Every structure is written in C-alpha cells, then in structure tokens.
Amino acid sequence: MSKAGALDLATGLGGKIDKNDVLSAVDKYEKYHVCYGGEEQERKSNYTDMVNKYYDLVTSFYEYGWGESFHFAPRWKGESLRESIKRNQHFLALQLGLKPGQKVLDVGCGIGGPLREIARFSSTSVTGLNNNEYQIERGRALNCIAGVDQTCDFIKADFMKMPFPDNSFDAVYAIAATCHAPDAVGCYEEIYRVLKPGQCFAVYEWCMTDAFDPSNEEHQKIKAEIELGNGLPDIRLTRQCLEALKQAGFEVIWEKDLAVDSPLPWYLPLDKSHFSLGNFRSTALGSLITKYMVMALEKVGLAPKGSQRVQAFLEKAADGLVAGGKKEIFTAVYFFLARKPNFDDLSYVETTF
Numbered sequence: 001m002s003k004a005g006a007l008d009l010a011t012g013l014g015g016k017i018d019k020n021d022v023l024s025a026v027d028k029y030e031k032y033h034v035c036y037g038g039e040e041q042e043r044k045s046n047y048t049d050m051v052n053k054y055y056d057l058v059t060s061f062y063e064y065g066w067g068e069s070f071h072f073a074p075r076w077k078g079e080s081l082r083e084s085i086k087r088n089q090h091f092l093a094l095q096l097g098l099k100p101g102q103k104v105l106d107v108g109c110g111i112g113g114p115l116r117e118i119a120r121f122s123s124t125s126v127t128g129l130n131n132n133e134y135q136i137e138r139g140r141a142l143n144c145i146a147g148v149d150q151t152c153d154f155i156k157a158d159f160m161k162m163p164f165p166d167n168s169f170d171a172v173y174a175i176a177a178t179c180h181a182p183d184a185v186g187c188y189e190e191i192y193r194v195l196k197p198g199q200c201f202a203v204y205e206w207c208m209t210d211a212f213d214p215s216n217e218e219h220q221k222i223k224a225e226i227e228l229g230n231g232l233p234d235i236r237l238t239r240q241c242l243e244a245l246k247q248a249g250f251e252v253i254w255e256k257d258l259a260v261d262s263p264l265p266w267y268l269p270l271d272k273s274h275f276s277l278g279n280f281r282s283t284a285l286g287s288l289i290t291k292y293m294v295m296a297l298e299k300v301g302l303a304p305k306g307s308q309r310v311q312a313f314l315e316k317a318a319d320g321l322v323a324g325g326k327k328e329i330f331t332a333v334y335f336f337l338a339r340k341p342n343f344d345d346l347s348y349v350e351t352t353f
C-alpha cells in the first residue's frame with residue numbers, strides 16, 4: 001500500500017533529511033533555481049545534491065497525490081489516471097519485447113511503481129537504479145508487500161556512473177528520470193554500455209518541444225517553474241535528446257511525442273480548471289485543502305518547518321506543467337525506442353555497410 005494518508009505525508013516529509021534541517025534544505029534547494037537567481041551551471045555541477053534534496057522533500061507529497069508511479073501518461077476518454085499509467089507501463093514492456101526471465105534495468109526508478117507493474121506484467125526481474133536513499137527504502141518495503149522482493153531489487157547509485165559491468169541487461173527503460181541528468185549524452189552512453197548488444201532501451205522523456213521559443217519571456221518563465229518544481233538542471237529539446245541518443249551510439253527505432261494525439265492531455269490531473277472526483281487531491285479544491293492541511297500539520301509540529309514551502313513550489317510546478325502542456329512548448333511523454341547495435345550480427349553488418 002502506498003503511503004497516502006495525511007499523517008504519512010507529514011512524517012515522510014523531508015525523507016532522509018533531519019526534520020530540523022528541512023527548512024534550510026528548502027532554502028538551499030530553491031536557490032539553485034532561476035526563479036531564485038540560480039544558474040544552470042550551478043545546478044549541473046551540483047546535480048546530485050539538488051536532485052536528492054528535491055526527492056527527499058517531495059516524495060511523500062508524490063505518494064500522497066499520485067500513488068506509487070511518479071509519471072504522466074497519455075490517456076483515453078473514460079480511462080482513470082491510474083489505469084492510464086498502468087497501460088503506458090504495459091505499452092513500454094511490449095515495446096521492449098520483454099520475455100519471462102529477462103534481466104531488466106529501470107533507470108531512476110522512484111519508489112518502484114513502474115518496476116513492480118512491469119515485472120509482474122512481463123515475468124521479468126527488474127533492478128531499480130536510484131540515487132535517493134529514502135525512495136529506495138520505500139521501494140524495498142513496497143516490493144515485499146507486492147511479493148516481488150525475490151525477483152526485483154534496488155541499487156543506490158548515480159545513473160551517470162552505474163556500478164554494473166558492460167552488457168549486463170536484456171533491456172533498459174527510464175520513465176521521467178533521465179531529464180535529471182546534467183548531460184544527456186553521458187547518461188545515454190552509460191545506458192548503452194550496460195545494455196547487451198542487439199537489445200533495446202525505451203524512454204518516456206520530459207522535453208521542451210520545437211514550439212519553445214527561448215527569446216519569449218513567458219516561455220522562459222514556464223521552463224524555469226518546471227525546473228524549480230521538479231528538480232531539473234535544464235530541460236532539453238526533444239531533438240537534443242534524439243541527437244544525444246545517436247551520439248551515444250544507439251540506433252533509433254521510432255520516436256514520437258505521445259502528447260500529440262492523446263485524447264485527454266497528460267497534464268489534465270494537474271489542471272485546476274478541471275474537476276475530477278477520481279483525482280480530487282490535484283483539483284483546485286483538493287490543492288487548497290492540502291495547503292491548509294500542511295499549514296496545520298506544520299503549526300502543530302507534526303510536519304517539519306519548511307513543509308508549506310515545499311507545497312508552494314510543487315504548486316508552482318503544477319502551474320508550469322499545465323501552462324507548458326497547454327501551450328505545447330513542453331511534453332512529459334516524449335517516447336523513444338532505441339537499439340544498441342550488435343556488430344557481431346552479420347545481417348546487421350550487411351544492411352548497414
């Protein structure tokens with residue numbers, strides 16, 4: 001069971017940060033960002049500190065508002081948010097052609113919502129790589145409850161320097177995670193290295209689209225809000241990710257911004273102008289209730305000092321994501337499937353040269 005109660009939210013807030021240090025961690029975290037005068041280079045040089053502070057501060061809010069899987073999904077009319085998230089995890093497993101018994105790597109696995117779903121859907125063993133200790137602790141507990149603790153595990157490490165030998169995995173995927181990388185080529189190169197030749201890597205990436213105009217102040221403000229609210233050093237364009245993938249050595253099988261023909265927009269659950277009982281906590285009224293609840297919990301000392309500030313930057317993030325999605329300058333569901341070439345495969349060599 002995901003930790004979804006108000007008290008769970010309060011006690012989990014701050015993750016591995018000492019409760020007395022939460023407020024100063026919020027201060028330091030905010031100062032990395034443009035909205036508070038921060039610089040891109042600072043965020044990139046200190047990405048481990050910035051991203052870990054972010055996830056220590058927000059993970060219990062994520063579980064409270066979103067569940068065990070921390071990502072968006074294209075959605076059919078009549079489909080609930082949870083159903084759409086699971087369907088997109090199954091889609092990813094099918095795209096990778098996962099087969100029972102295969103060894104799969106989930107890069108930036110959160111608390112393991114996608115990992116558990118994909119492992120059960122495909123009968124594979126999934127390793128979750130994550131640099132955040134608090135999330136791994138939650139993930140291990142949830143794996144035991146789901147009964148996948150014998151086949152799936154977690155490794156605490158940075159996806160820019162993975163602790164695995166070359167050619168270790170039959171498939172690799174990343175969901176809303178590699179956008180945290182300070183350098184896309186470096187990150188994709190690590191993924192390429194640990195993937196077996198001839199095998200595939202699939203991603204849901206967060207990107208600015210070609211409609212993003214860097215000289216437009218409003219566009220820049222939206223980008224800065226998304227970065228602040230989501231622990232991102234610098235959001236790349238879809239075409240920069242594609243180029244980075246090729247530079248890392250991958251052969252791109254197909255790619256598409258799945259936002260383009262999704263019947264319901266991926267950002268709908270955050271859109272305050274939309275009311276949904278199924279996702280009440282992210283509606284305007286739901287956010288207001290959460291705001292006052294966090295205020296009260298902080299006042300009586302059940303939530304650490306700084307909790308309201310976390311709630312406030314998450315609200316800013318939600319506004320930025322909705323504005324970016326509506327203007328189509330940002331997407332949270334840019335999908336690609338890529339293969340690591342197998343140079344020993346003669347048919348590959350014949351068709352390529």
Ligand SMILES: C[S@@+](CC[C@H](N)C(=O)[O-])C[C@H]1O[C@@H](n2cnc3c(N)ncnc32)[C@H](O)[C@@H]1O
Pocket residue numbers: 051055068069070071107108109110111112113114129130131132135157158159160174175176177178180181
């Ligand atoms: C938005 S969450 C997505 C989690 C998960 N994929 C899901 O969909 O539920 C991004 C994840 O990437 C992880 N992450 C960010 N930077 C990382 C790094 N350098 N190395 C390993 N994990 C990282 C975060 O700790 C977090 O778990």
